Amino acid sequence: MKTTCPYCGVGCGVEAKREGESWRVSGDGDHPANAGRLCVKGAALAETLTPSGRLLWPLVAGRRVPWERALDEVAQRLRAIIAQHGPDAVAFYASGQLLTEDYYVANKLMKGFIGSGNIDTNSRLCMASAVSGYKRALGADAVPCCYDDFDRADLIVLMGSNAAWTHPVAFQRLVQAKRLNPALRVVVIDPRRSASCDLADLHLPLTPGSDGALCNGLLRWLEVHGGGDKSMLPHLAQVEETLAAAAPWTPERVAAACQLPLAQVEQFYRLFADSERTLTLWCMGINQSASGSDKCNAILNAHLYSGKIGKPGCGPFSLTGQPNAMGGREVGGLANQLAAHMDFTPENVDRLRRFWRSDRVATAPGLKAVDLFQAIGRGEVKAVWIMGTNPAVSLPDGHAVAQALRRCELVIVSDVMRSTDTGEFADILLPAQAWGEKNGTVTNSERCLSRQRSFLPPQGEARPDWWMLAQVAQRLGYGDAFAWRHPAAIFREHAALSGFENHGRRAFDISGLAQLSDEQWDRLTPVQWPVNADYPTGCARLFSARRFYHPDGKARLLPMTPVGPRQAVSERWPLTMNTGRIRDQWHTMTRTGLVPRLMQHDAEPFVALHPDDAARYGIQADALARIQSRHGWMLARAILTEDQTSGSLFVPMHWNQRYCAEGNVGRLVAPWRCAISGQPESKQTPVRIHPWRCGWQGILFVSDNVTLPPVQWWCRIPMPEGVTRFSLANDGDPRRWLQALLRPDWIVQQAEDGQAFHHLIAWREGKVMLAFYSAARRPQTDDALIAAAFRQPPDTPEARFALLAGRAAQGEARGKTICSCFGVGERQIAAAVRQGALTCAALGQRLQCGTNCGSCIPELKKLIEHYAPQQAEAAEERGS
Ligand SMILES: Nc1nc2c(c(=O)[nH]1)N[C@H]1C(S)=C(S)[C@@H](COP(=O)(O)OP(=O)(O)OC[C@H]3O[C@@H](n4cnc5c(=O)[nH]c(N)nc54)[C@H](O)[C@@H]3O)O[C@H]1N2
Ligand SMILES: Nc1nc2c(c(=O)[nH]1)N[C@H]1C(S)=C(S)[C@@H](COP(=O)(O)OP(=O)(O)OC[C@H]3O[C@@H](n4cnc5c(=O)[nH]c(N)nc54)[C@H](O)[C@@H]3O)O[C@H]1N2
Ligand code: SF4
Numbered sequence: 001m002k003t004t005c006p007y008c009g010v011g012c013g014v015e016a017k018r019e020g021e022s023w024r025v026s027g028d029g030d031h032p033a034n035a036g037r038l039c040v041k042g043a044a045l046a047e048t049l050t051p052s053g054r055l056l057w058p059l060v061a062g063r064r065v066p067w068e069r070a071l072d073e074v075a076q077r078l079r080a081i082i083a084q085h086g087p088d089a090v091a092f093y094a095s096g097q098l099l100t101e102d103y104y105v106a107n108k109l110m111k112g113f114i115g116s117g118n119i120d121t122n123s124r125l126c127m128a129s130a131v132s133g134y135k136r137a138l139g140a141d142a143v144p145c146c147y148d149d150f151d152r153a154d155l156i157v158l159m160g161s162n163a164a165w166t167h168p169v170a171f172q173r174l175v176q177a178k179r180l181n182p183a184l185r186v187v188v189i190d191p192r193r194s195a196s197c198d199l200a201d202l203h204l205p206l207t208p209g210s211d212g213a214l215c216n217g218l219l220r221w222l223e224v225h226g227g228g229d230k231s232m233l234p235h236l237a238q239v240e241e242t243l244a245a246a247a248p249w250t251p252e253r254v255a256a257a258c259q260l261p262l263a264q265v266e267q268f269y270r271l272f273a274d275s276e277r278t279l280t281l282w283c284m285g286i287n288q289s290a291s292g293s294d295k296c297n298a299i300l301n302a303h304l305y306s307g308k309i310g311k312p313g314c315g316p317f318s319l320t321g322q323p324n325a326m327g328g329r330e331v332g333g334l335a336n337q338l339a340a341h342m343d344f345t346p347e348n349v350d351r352l353r354r355f356w357r358s359d360r361v362a363t364a365p366g367l368k369a370v371d372l373f374q375a376i377g378r379g380e381v382k383a384v385w386i387m388g389t390n391p392a393v394s395l396p397d398g399h400a401v402a403q404a405l406r407r408c409e410l411v412i413v414s415d416v417m418r419s420t421d422t423g424e425f426a427d428i429l430l431p432a433q434a435w436g437e438k439n440g441t442v443t444n445s446e447r448c449l450s451r452q453r454s455f456l457p458p459q460g461e462a463r464p465d466w467w468m469l470a471q472v473a474q475r476l477g478y479g480d481a482f483a484w485r486h487p488a489a490i491f492r493e494h495a496a497l498s499g500f501e502n503h504g505r506r507a508f509d510i511s512g513l514a515q516l517s518d519e520q521w522d523r524l525t526p527v528q529w530p531v532n533a534d535y536p537t538g539c540a541r542l543f544s545a546r547r548f549y550h551p552d553g554k555a556r557l558l559p560m561t562p563v564g565p566r567q568a569v570s571e572r573w574p575l576t577m578n579t580g581r582i583r584d585q586w587h588t589m590t591r592t593g594l595v596p597r598l599m600q601h602d603a604e605p606f607v608a609l610h611p612d613d614a615a616r617y618g619i620q621a622d623a624l625a626r627i628q629s630r631h632g633w634m635l636a637r638a639i640l641t642e643d644q645t646s647g648s649l650f651v652p653m654h655w656n657q658r659y660c661a662e663g664n665v666g667r668l669v670a671p672w673r674c675a676i677s678g679q680p681e682s683k684q685t686p687v688r689i690h691p692w693r694c695g696w697q698g699i700l701f702v703s704d705n706v707t708l709p710p711v712q713w714w715c716r717i718p719m720p721e722g723v724t725r726f727s728l729a730n731d732g733d734p735r736r737w738l739q740a741l742l743r744p745d746w747i748v749q750q751a752e753d754g755q756a757f758h759h760l761i762a763w764r765e766g767k768v769m770l771a772f773y774s775a776a777r778r779p780q781t782d783d784a785l786i787a788a789a790f791r792q793p794p795d796t797p798e799a800r801f802a803l804l805a806g807r808a809a810q811g812e813a814r815g816k817t818i819c820s821c822f823g824v825g826e827r828q829i830a831a832a833v834r835q836g837a838l839t840c841a842a843l844g845q846r847l848q849c850g851t852n853c854g855s856c857i858p859e860l861k862k863l864i865e866h867y868a869p870q871q872a873e874a875a876e877e878r879g880s
């Protein structure tokens, strides 16, 4: 069965095939987004198809109830709140993980019938600034570019994007483009040296948040050095004002503002100006900023002024994060949009009233995500229905969010998982169908609509999100407008709306798909919007005719005054905390956390910092550190690396209370947001860091998930074979702590020194039941091999002794997992390098690492460099 990957906005086509009792998921060779390739997350999809942890039936106040009861309860309580406090007292908080059909129904119910603008989405944390940027510049939220442009560009600028890890299949396409065209230049603009820098001819490690200055300087450079496109001028408005605002931004001033060498700044500007075909790919390093919208417009300014838009290999390309962030934008899932690219002008409100046959259509925008949860905290919004997102983890100022949800009169959560940080606050939990069960459409970064098809029966009583919403709508008395029986009918309505009185005024138009039969919808193959009378088979690249969506048909440059992060560092808060993604995890880990092999690359929340900062604040490598902001604190394992610039920390966004104590970074992030887009500044929070001391640190392996005795810090890491590993830190005697976990019928084998050092293996009937290692610092253990001992217990005295020592029970030590596809560890790679495997190809031949998805290649190169620096250089020179 062909379907679409549920992770990132690359939107890869996948094929699911039944193999006996299980499923095999592989890349769909026919899908234009990936042509058969998958990244490590996509390739591990089959391993996520487990009933483990699923929410199986509706729960009201923690008790199982039939669907009818749950839906009645939702409708009745919403109706009561609306009757007493008006429609703005209720809200929906939706998600770019929903299907377009789900999203359309949620938006229609809230904005069209309940009559409030209060539906927002997690895309507010993600794409909102890009949306504002496109709308202000182009008059429409329309991404001009397509993936095909990667193959045709002379210069690709990655700005605030770590695509190597976050859009891996797109990145591999860049790698290939560069291989085929060695003249292609790649510039990476990112305060830290990310994995994406592996491909960079030039890396600009600018000071956090200074991209606006860099882009303004670029515009000035284009003007001064003849980089403008004169033929573009008749199609542009506000050129003079914008150039005037950029005029003070000389390269010298930019270099100072960005703390970059002048030569680097000029080199970048020269490359941009001189390259005929320039593509800028940007992502969260730009959007997640209190001035994110202006930064997006600064990028658009440079592309518009130089005419690098609407042509092959050119354009300002915002990479979308979530699988259906784009679909959300199409249906109007953001509180400041109406539907189908309409806003709240009286004509549009009227148009929707007529199309939806409702006199209750909202006439004003609703609350944006952060404001929405603040309004919940103040008791102004009394009911919220959260679907497909985990705001207790992902919103900034997490403590305030938790407090708001705790106080909220009615919290409804539809999710696929029984236990999430947000679900903890739910009065009503509704089980949603997961990927593989649900059926609908999604749109990727390049405006390509694809089908997510169901190939599995739903778990338990899980239902589609659109169905729950429609059922509640019927109970609220809006039955006629929500009477669909099949998602294809919803799609047809959505497609018809996109063309309704459009007359070429709204970019999003898929009216060409409004007549699909259920069967045609089911068979729909990937197609890029618009799909209408002018473009019956879709359209890859927009604005080729240089006609834009403002009423005068021109695009607008936007005068820009660069500003730094909303809150500058100070003596008390001396470091800037950057947050983002790691290679193998997805968001709040509800899916990828289930897959042991995705858990081995980075197994614990960490903080990456420069060795100079570590020395200044007394942080040792591999120790636990306490990071504190004005809003909260967390614990994280310190990684010392020169990839960080001094003064800035990097912390992953993923960890939460399901996997770790005190690992939620969202609690530290300040709720500052862009005044235009409402997007929070998740990348720059002033913090301080301290060593965090404890009596002992331990590693515990158990064959089942257990309830731990009270402990100050823990982190849970699923391992293969159903083994669970815990990282632990505590005070007191580790032996006393462990006692509660031991059973009387177990035989124990132990080693200890009377203080923090304690190793213990517990056996029953020749099987390993538990393995524990503690020491004053984190014990160094061979985790994969210890986990393997649970399946195959060591059978010689030497092997048993090795297991007690925490080393190989049998086989060679692997070390930290680097290649997740084939489970290849750092020590294996080091050994192979020492034996002469000095290129990625040679390593791949020997160990297989890097030969599948390729995401670990930047790390492999670093390890070769690290373990054999001179030889690696020589090998590279020989061109092997
Ligand atoms: N593995 C994985 N992939 C994912 C996801 C995931 O959870 N895991 N999530 C998906 C989603 S929803 C999204 S939105 C995308 C996000 O994809 P990306 O935006 O690529 O990912 P991030 O790690 O959030 O941030 C990107 C980079 O911005 C840099 N940055 C921070 N501050 C600045 C700055 O001031 N200027 C510049 N120029 N750069 C800065 C960070 O150092 C980081 O390397 O990833 C998608 N893909
Ligand atoms: N500090 C910091 N915070 C960030 C970011 C950052 O870079 N730094 N990035 C932000 C960005 S870009 C994003 S996109 C967000 C992501 O943050 P979230 O959206 O909060 O993260 P997810 O883990 O994707 O949450 C999805 C939830 O929906 C459930 N789910 C999955 N499929 C379905 C379905 O079909 N139906 C329903 N009803 N539920 C489903 C999952 O089990 C999970 O609980 O995080 C944001 N927060
Ligand atoms: S690149 Fe994105 S869409 Fe493609 S397989 Fe990986 S996570 Fe899925």
Ligand SMILES: [Mo]
Pocket (backbone or CB within 6 Å): 125, 126, 127, 321, 322
């Ligand atoms: Mo995102």
